[in-house]
Amino acid sequence: MAQDTERQAAAAPAVPAAPARALLPLILPALVTGAGSSLLFLVVSGAAERLQGALWGDLPDALGIGRYSVVWVLVVLTATGVLVGLVVWKAPGHAGPDPATLGLAAAPTAPVVLPGLLLATMLMLAGGPSLGPENPIITVNVALAFWLGRRLLPRLPGALWPALAEAATIGALFGTAVAAALVISEALAERPMKGALWDNLFAPLAAGAAGAMTTALVARPTFDLGLPPFGRPHWGDVLAALVISSAGALLGLAAVYAFPYVHRVFGRLGHPMIALPAGGLVLGLLGTLGGHLTLFKGLAEVTELARHPEDRTAGQFAALAVVKLAALLVAASCGFRGGRIFPSVFIGAALGLAAHALVPAVPPALGVAAAVLGILLAITRQGWVSLFTAAVLVSSPTVLSLLCLASLPAWLLVTGRPQMQLRADGTAVR
Numbered sequence: 237m238a239q240d241t242e243r244q245a246a247a248a249p250a251v252p253a254a255p256a257r258a259l260l261p262l263i264l265p266a267l268v269t270g271a272g273s274s275l276l277f278l279v280v281s282g283a284a285e286r287l288q289g290a291l292w293g294d295l296p297d298a299l300g301i302g303r304y305s306v307v308w309v310l311v312v313l314t315a316t317g318v319l320v321g322l323v324v325w326k327a328p329g330h331a332g333p334d335p336a337t338l339g340l341a342a343a344p345t346a347p348v349v350l351p352g353l354l355l356a357t358m359l360m361l362a363g364g365p366s367l368g369p370e371n372p373i374i375t376v377n378v379a380l381a382f383w384l385g386r387r388l389l390p391r392l393p394g395a396l397w398p399a400l401a402e403a404a405t406i407g408a409l410f411g412t413a414v415a416a417a418l419v420i421s422e423a424l425a426e427r428p429m430k431g432a433l434w435d436n437l438f439a440p441l442a443a444g445a446a447g448a449m450t451t452a453l454v455a456r457p458t459f460d461l462g463l464p465p466f467g468r469p470h471w472g473d474v475l476a477a478l479v480i481s482s483a484g485a486l487l488g489l490a491a492v493y494a495f496p497y498v499h500r501v502f503g504r505l506g507h508p509m510i511a512l513p514a515g516g517l518v519l520g521l522l523g524t525l526g527g528h529l530t531l532f533k534g535l536a537e538v539t540e541l542a543r544h545p546e547d548r549t550a551g552q553f554a555a556l557a558v559v560k561l562a563a564l565l566v567a568a569s570c571g572f573r574g575g576r577i578f579p580s581v582f583i584g585a586a587l588g589l590a591a592h593a594l595v596p597a598v599p600p601a602l603g604v605a606a607a608v609l610g611i612l613l614a615i616t617r618q619g620w621v622s623l624f625t626a627a628v629l630v631s632s633p634t635v636l637s638l639l640c641l642a643s644l645p646a647w648l649l650v651t652g653r654p655q656m657q658l659r660a661d662g663t664a665v666r
Contacts, residue, residue, distance in 0.1 A: 473599070
């Protein structure tokens, strides 16, 4: 039997590789798409940061109000809900489909939708809801790349442009093409693939590299939290990684299972000018409860959180994780345009630091990486992105092997269960 299997494997035809002349014409479109996608991301992020500085710095200072006082947090978050609700109600295309139905992959959208989606995204990023820019920016870049690519280079396959734009945006968001290659390879594994793997990755990898390099040259981003370095692992570290990643997965699953119900509550309000202001008010209440660290997408806040891991108790870190998780759940359910990766990183970091505060023998870098891994596996169901993000936060090659082990029980907990993404009828995607 074994010999028959070996003969069949030997007789199976090898996957034909594409000739270089088939791949060379893809380089320039990929590089242009990568640079353009990154520049759009940087423009949107820069505009949102300037507006955030005005809303949370210049304006309250001019009024003599505390920047993160209870009154100001409630006013700004509710007003953000009103403004985004107005955009969703009146803008052509209503700022795109319900964000609860979207993942990282995006279908090409009509260009008329994009101005409203960009405006809603900038208002959300500046106003404080707990969502990141990844989903709407991917949607915009995919739509622009598809629309322009089909007109300027009609001979290239239409399916190429969404792949280039997704890879470019992910590369720009994370500042490295490795994340883009991992996401694209995971997507390719879910559908029939023509040709060799690296032939299929060639153009998206070029787009991801161009997007990452453009971001790195212009903005110089970093995900390293500056935690104490993780040294030589011990047997106790293996147990800690397994337990913390599983705890992160279970915490993330709690939000996943609550997601359809919370979305249904806001859906019953029936109109974006009711649902979004109501969501903004709830987010304002959560912001007053958790403090300013639980506002916004969470990338700058998680750096501040990790700067002094000894300054808070385990209970305080755990409370921050729970409040941020509730804020993510509300923001993703009531209609704010945004993604769920960056807030999930904050939640995981707070949970990991809580584990370190509870058991000081757990290195903070290991606790943070393992908890972020578990949370992201539950929220995104993207294995490679979860591993990559958890690893780059602590910049330690040693921790990567532990994370690979820690991903196993976490994945067993989340696989086959609902995802934090809904169908059009409101039921969870599996």
